[in-house]
Amino acid sequence: MASYAEIQAQIAELQAQAERVRKEELTSAIAQVKALMDQHGITIEDLQxxxxxxxxxxxxxAKYRDPVSGSEWTGRGRSPKWLEGKNKDDFSV
Known part of the structure; x- marks a missing residue:
């Protein structure tokens, strides 16, 4: 049976090997993508x-103005208190 240290060394070696293989596959994939882009005339701007x-x-x-306070209202949203119950046309700007 392998010791803990030996297993840890194997794990480290396998992780390094996995990283090398990943980089190789990544390089290959990028080359394939570049070749396809060249083949079809696609630019990076097209992808973005x-x-x-x-x-x-x-x-x-503002569509309405209070003559007393000078406050204004655009007519959007909830009507202000100074306009409630009154005719809007009387306060038109």
Missing amino acids: GVTKKSRKTSPIK
């Missing part, structure tokens, strides 16, 4: 895709 530039959104203009 075109990214859209996000457009900047401009701030929304």
Whole structure:
């Protein structure tokens, strides 16, 4: 029966061997991918895709203004307390 130290040495040797084989397979796979890309005329940019530039959104203009406090509301979301129960058209900007 093998000793603990011998088994640990075998494990270390097998892990090193596995890493070498993994690197060889990785190199081979990369070469295959490059060959296919060359064969079909594919570039790295084709793989990454075109990214859209996000457009900047401009701030929304206020549609309603409270004449007393001067606070404004765009008309989106919940209506403010100063506008509740009143006609919106009376506060149009």
